[in-house]
Amino acid sequence: MESMVLTPRLACLAALVPQGARLADVGTDHGKLPISLLLEGRIAYAIGSDIGVGPLAHAALNAREHGVTLPLRRAPGLDAVRPSECDTVSIAGMGGQTIAQILQNAPWTRAGAHLLLLQPMTMVYELRQWLWAHGYAIEQEAVCREDRRRYVVLSVRGGAPAKEVPLAQCVVSPALLRAPGAADYLQQLLTREMRAKAGLERAKTHSADRLAAQNALVQAIRQALEECK
Numbered sequence: 001m002e003s004m005v006l007t008p009r010l011a012c013l014a015a016l017v018p019q020g021a022r023l024a025d026v027g028t029d030h031g032k033l034p035i036s037l038l039l040e041g042r043i044a045y046a047i048g049s050d051i052g053v054g055p056l057a058h059a060a061l062n063a064r065e066h067g068v069t070l071p072l073r074r075a076p077g078l079d080a081v082r083p084s085e086c087d088t089v090s091i092a093g094m095g096g097q098t099i100a101q102i103l104q105n106a107p108w109t110r111a112g113a114h115l116l117l118l119q120p121m122t123m124v125y126e127l128r129q130w131l132w133a134h135g136y137a138i139e140q141e142a143v144c145r146e147d148r149r150r151y152v153v154l155s156v157r158g159g160a161p162a163k164e165v166p167l168a169q170c171v172v173s174p175a176l177l178r179a180p181g182a183a184d185y186l187q188q189l190l191t192r193e194m195r196a197k198a199g200l201e202r203a204k205t206h207s208a209d210r211l212a213a214q215n216a217l218v219q220a221i222r223q224a225l226e227e228c229k
């Protein structure tokens with residue numbers, strides 16, 4: 001059977017899926033992640049879920065062409081997945097706020113029975129802050145590079161004590177500091193946040209609070225980079 005080649009971003013997430021997992025892939029779109037894992041015999045079973053009709057048709061076609069069974073559900077987030085159907089949930093290629101909303105709407109993800117593999121495209125600090133505030137532990141992070149952009153994948157489990165962490169301290173987690181490639185990722189973040197800081201400084205009407213918050217982000221990334229050395 002023809003294999004399904006994953007881009008580095010999805011390959012990075014796939015590497016964190018435990019052998020024999022029962023996977024629910026939310027926002028599956030083309031279905032490439034579960035199809036690839038099924039073809040490799042890495043997982044026992046997968047459900048693909050998506051909010052859109054077009055993506056599910058694409059996933060169905062890909063599954064058929066590759067001869068794998070991929071049950072598909074049309075619903076927002078985890079609304080059409082029962083907790084007993086999976087032990088691992090992947091949510092990739094969405095904004096951090098959407099990922100947090102999906103977990104918020106599925107309180108069973110908070111119990112700690114499921115491994116959650118999250119790959120945010122944006123608002124990564126906000127996602128870490130939300131996870132910590134709602135009793136999820138970030139057990140592992142992986143960094144990958146696709147084209148010129150670097151991404152993180154968070155391996156998360158519920159069942160932890162909730163903790164309030166200021167946003168500036170959410171630019172990094174202890175797990176990210178342990179990840180190979182963290183220094184390059186943080187350097188890219190630093191460049192981006194320095195640029196945002198310079199933009200704020202140039203703006204005639206910037207608020208002092210906004211600039212102070214931006215300075216705190218830059219400072220936290222610099223400190224994290226020092227820790228990576």
Ligand SMILES: C[S@@+](CC[C@H](N)C(=O)[O-])C[C@H]1O[C@@H](n2cnc3c(N)ncnc32)[C@H](O)[C@@H]1O
Binds near residue numbers: 010051055091093094
């Ligand atoms: C950019 S694609 C990502 C596809 C794949 N997961 C990846 O990382 O390559 C985002 C997919 O998520 C779906 N999506 C967006 N919001 C969603 C939600 N709240 N619940 C389920 N699916 C959603 C979209 O329809 C789209 O197919």
